[in-house]
Amino acid sequence: MKRWMNTRVSQPFDVVVIGGGAAGMLAAGTAAARGMQVCLVEKQARPGRKLMITGKGRCNLTNDCDVQEFIASVPSNGRFLFSAASAFPPRDVMAFFENQGLPLKVERGNRVFPTSDRAVDVVDTLVRYMKRGGVEMLIGQAAKLLLEQGHVQGIELQDGACVLARNVLIACGGASYPGTGSTGDGYVLARQAGHTVVPLRPSLVPLVAKGTDCSEMMGLSLKNTAIRVLDTQKKKEVYSDFGEMLFTHFGVSGPMILSASAHMRDMAPGRYRIVIDLKPALRPEQLDARLQRDFEMNKNRDFINALSALLPRKMIPVLVRRSGILPETKCNQITREQRRAFVTLLKAYPVEISGFRPIEEAIVTSGGVSVKEVNPKTMESKRIKGLYFAGEVLDVDAYTGGFNLQIAFCTGRLAANSMQ
Template sequence: MFDAVVVGGGAAGMMAAITAAERGKHVLLLEKNAQLGRKIRITGKGRCNVTNNCEPRTVIESTPGNGRFLYGAVNHFTPQDTMDFFEGLGVPLKTERGNRVFPVSDNAHDIADALWKKLKKCRVEIRQGNVKEVLTENGSVIGVRTENDVFEAPSVLLACGGASYPGTGSNGDGARLAEKLGHTIIPMRPSLVALTSDDEDCPAMQGLSLRNCGVTVTDNEKKKKPVYTDFGELLFTHFGLSGPTILSASAHMRHMAPGRYTVTLDLKPALTPEQLDQRLLRDLEKNKNRNFSNSLDELLPQKMIPVVVRRSGIPPEEKCNTITREQRAVLLDVLKHFTVEISGFAPLSGAIVTAGGVSVKEVDPKTMQSKLIPGLYFAGEILDVDAYTGGFNLQIAFATGHAAGENL
């Protein structure tokens, strides 16, 4: 018999198991994969954005999905605590743009391996197994059942992740286990995910990456101020838009429906409209005897030229010296306000983070224990909590895992 069973060997589960074991608890960690920390090992393009070097308040403000629920956990185990924890395990860290924290080695395996070594040092028992049922008696937890075994314990933590990247083991199993026990599951949907569009210009520019692009997202139903603005890298795909700025933007699009949101790109954000107009005048003068479609090589990537020419309404074969001020104004507007209507999110399986999951109304925010089933705990992405990019989601996993581990 164990004091606690932790289901899921990801960031939240490993942190919880370590924290409980350091309190002297006899802990069993069950993971369906042969290797622990599968998702950690691929996060941040294999570099692992461990946390964000910020105040707890910033983590909460950067969590549009139920950030207030995290107040106790994130203030008790802060980003600084996360950084101290990993540096204490011999993994030096560095802070980059946007206060994002990475291992100095730029190797996500160093984070996952440090957690694994700490588990072994704390004598956490690690077994491979797929939990099929959380066992209860008289309304309280008494253990779990896998395909082949039953493990008894008065505390069980479900830290099985969400439903994104199912190849890493996060396939929604944990939510189904919780639902069987009577918990409300908020429908899972993608967050930090690429966007789909029916605009034929996207596949026409498939593979084109823009390094310095202004991005603005507007909600066409509310017509108020933009729901998101950003600057940085963007990628056109065969289905729509992707890249870091788009993944971040997706977390702000909480009411997705076809046509609800428009992404507007500023293709020349470093130039004011007046400066860009002067640039266009110079380019047109320089190419005055050439066709308009052959005059944009220095201004735009090759793949984008036919699209911008068509959107401008200027005939491709029109000579540059005949282009009017009105035509130039339309071209300027296309360059500063290149719109893409969004039809939806790319599939949940490709999302970095899952929104939705176990309703936080049914979980004690201080202990992460279920309010319905004594002895049942939750941590990490299985909870209906999701944040923006920048290390915030891993910080949430570590903080909620630590809170659960202190109370298992």
């Protein structure tokens, strides 16, 4: 076993934490601060790899909201988190990091970031927290749990070495971004202990669109744009947002789209439609007046050549085709009905969604260890004494805005404070 720290391995430990992500590091440091002998096992050469890339490398580490708002932002089993979130709410998470010497700032949507805008500073803060408590950090991969008569006894690593402990925390993430170490190891261990794993699906993930329109606009980023997500099966709107999105070779991505994906439950081809308002600042009648002026100025030009002041270049051929107006139609020949139909298209440009991108591209894994088999007041397994779960390995996931890291921190904290 290799070590991050050149310290002596003393066994048995009070606690073994599997996974050096947000939940695992916070839990390891918390247990050590309680005076427990803690070993953190991480298979990557450096902990916090996924934390490094969150928030575009800035790390949106929580959301400055109250407990009820936090729970409302967790569509999968949010109520399960009530005890954890009440014991370590967002304001306490913020206070923790600031007390550890990391200044924070609050941005749009109550998103909390380090003032430095550097995710590495969040990781370094958690590593220092563990080191101060004397956490032993080992590079290795847990191969199986050591179980005896309904109690956990420790873990066995892939190299055959055993790390003994009376408490084991599984906090090794989900199955998204496998390059950071989240390769689903926790689910294998959970099943070994007799736990049910709810089928995995991607959340906060780009979306695949039907047809070729999006690929024709590949690379085009829209800012200050409004979207609505319609569930055509239930015939209702399930999400709306205002902000930034991106057209790609497969469909759509960007901050608004990732958030929207979390609201698309039971995905099926054709079930969901995204409706984009390309001109949200203009009411339909204002946009119609704008078009009339543009067409008057370009009355002898072809329709397709009269839209450069209104739309991005890559979008014009697609919108013209979708309008049904022939590209070579002179602007002074466009009828009022055609113009008004074009206004409707600009205010409600539809994108039919055929599915999610693969789970490997998702920011968060939805599904995981069934919360019905975990004590919400302690994060301890209801099946195996001394076995705990925290973070993304659980069947809880939230919208964007810092809520998923809040899940990691509060469940990790609760598990560590519940261990005997």
